[in-house]
Amino acid sequence: MAVCRNYQHFLPLGNQFDHRTSVVLDLPNLLHFKYVDYLAENYCIKNMNSLKEAHIDISLDIDNSDWSTFRDSVLGLLNGISCAKRLYLSVPWYHDLSESKLHSLYEKYLKGHSTFKYFVDRVLMLCKRTHINKFRLNCVQSYDSNRIKRWIEFALLKGVSELDVFNSQFNSSVTQQIFVCATLVVLKLPGKFEMKLPESYFLPNLKFLQLKSGCFPKNFPLNRLMSVCPMLEDLVLGGRWGDDVKVINISSPTLINLTMNFITTSNYDRPRTDVLLDLPNLLYFNYEDILAIHYSMNLNSLVDARIRTALTGRRYDPDDESPQNFSDSMIELLKGVSSAKHLYLSGGLQALSFGEDKLPSFHLGEYKRFPSFNHLSCLDIDLSSQCGIWEHFLLAFLHSSPMLENLVIPGGLPASSFIYVSKSKSKSRSKICFWDGLKTPPSCLSSHLKTITIGSFHAQEYEELGVTKYFLKYGKVLTKLILYCKLKSEKEYTELKQLFKIGRLASKKCSLDLLNDDTT
Structure with missing residues (x-):
């Protein structure tokens, strides 16, 4: 038990002690709380109304814990720190379990109840803050798309500044409300979402945008998306663009960092037709892709460029099926990055020997x-x-x-x-x-x-x-x-x-x- 009216920092290191049954805290002036311990059976946490930051890292004592009450224990802990303005949460109790033991525990206590979905729903329900600074969601299993959308929309309603959502399976389209959120500064969508933009969208404060592994429609309006991000400085693109998008057209006066990594997923038989970049203030450029047919790039302020390309077995023009010139393509690419002070080149240089x-x-x-x-x-x-x-x-x-x-x-x-x-x-x-x-x-x-x-x-x-x-x-x-x-x-x-x-x-x-x- 800890009862003190003057504590501002409280950092119990639980691994120094044996498994405990109860944790009782009454700390009305506490500002920072770091808790690393095995999960206790019961939590009674009162008067943490001044809490600014909580860092929670709990594990499960497999041999001594009462699994029938562990959900109530976690929720009791979260309820006590619900006033925190910033919360770092790690609850990795499954990592130490063998497959057989996990299966037996699941059959006894969890069957018919999705623990992760229940856990996320309860955490969001207990969140009493009017503003969320950062929301990160990692869904490694398949979940109902509507539920994922509700979780994202909850963060948007709380005025989230940084949103990072990963989804491992193509079972949902990203909620279109993301693209009209005025509070977003950082948006990371590395998961497998279907990218569909609303008819009108505007991200006035967005500075960092990551779109990776998503399924993009053939005519995805990337350049139009750039035009409604007047503050954008960092852009990361990757994933299945090699299959879906044949023309990349990006124009932005504010972009400083650009990463395009498609080489692991691109279609080797059908390269991109055009890469058009009008980025006069770009400083750092990381490009990995199958060598496109044509390049037109304005990168006059470039400081650092990292280029990794690969060649296709056959190069055809989509219209007349005539062979394309590998050498012309590589020369255009090199001209585009010729203003760089530091240049890294890997792969694809043999294209220079295919020209006239x-x-x-x-x-x-x-x-x-x-x-x-x-x-x-x-x-x-x-x-x-x-x-x-x-x-x-x-x-x-x-x-x-x-x-x-x-x-x-x-x-x-x-x-x-x-x-x-x-x-x-x-x-x-x-x-x-x-x-x-x-x-x-x-x-x-x-x-x-x-x-x-x-x-x-x-x-x-x-x-x-x-x-x-x-x-x-x-x-x-x-x-x-x-x-x-x-x-x-x-x-x-x-x-x-x-x-x-x-x-x-x-x-x-x-x-x-x-x-x-x-x-x-």
Whole structure:
């Protein structure tokens, strides 16, 4: 029992004591209450009218608890703290039960009664506050759609600021009242809802919007939704858009962060036709999808872009069934993010070799179609899946990025497939390192490039040693070359270190760091 008129903070740590039968609290001036304990059999909590915040984390003592009264015990506890302005609640009693014991308890006490639905209904019924700051609902099982709508509408009526609802099965459409709620600042709908907008909608204070895993109609008016969110700064899209939405059109003067992750669910046979983005103040862009046919993007303020694309087996125009140009699509995408200061690229770069002007001519100085990255200071490029032509991708980016300071190749350098014919009259062929045949080095090597990091380094004679020696030879301001290697002994370390001492170094200040790569 705790009776005190002056308590403002009360934090009983129940795991220090044995299972208890009763908890009696009379704390009229209590402001903060944190309760971590096994569930007691009886609660008598009075006079907590000043309570601002309650953090409740209770478990069930399986061996000593009376399961016939546990629902009354939970409700007695919740009734005592119903005046709290902010409530953090965790009641994970099922997690410690074996399947057989849970089944026997269900048959004895819970059969014919949905505990979770009953629990949520009672919690909401006991909520006496006129305003709810945050409402988060996670439905991992199938529930009646009307009941879920009632729970959401309850939060909306309480003027909720942050709403986060997850539903695991497509059995309901999200309540349309969400899209006319003036108090919403954060809206997260990661669950499987059918997205249907009302005829008129307005979210004047919304700053964060997440729509993931939902079922969107083919002509979902995304751009119109953006236009009624005048304060929107963060947008997260994902899920089944690959199957339903062929054109993505987003225009917003306030958007700062945009995430579009569709690559796990997209239709590989039918790519998106158009991606149209007019976001002049966007700073951060995370894009994962099948490479679309056309891109048109205004992202002039971009700071950080993370691009991961994949290619389809066949590319068709929906109207005339004519083959599309992979290269044009990738060039348009790269132009759209060319203002970024930090760029991460993974997958899909081989699309550049499908155009009429193939990348193998880049080493001759033909960069007419490749965009300029005049603000790029850090390039993180995954070449691990670009076997055979990765040298041309890398060289193209180096020549097009005059301000580049940091280069990261996390997946390592794949094997090259290029064989060059000797100039002698002999018909014999000899394999020559790609980098040895280059005449004009990229300007960033002599003026800005300071650090280079390469993962999964195996010291192959023609490819990996060739490019690293090239960097050391022409990197006039290079200060650090970091190689992640699988070194088995001190002898291997010494031998590899010795290889890089052959030849001239452009920068005397450059250090070579050989680090053990323990990744599998």
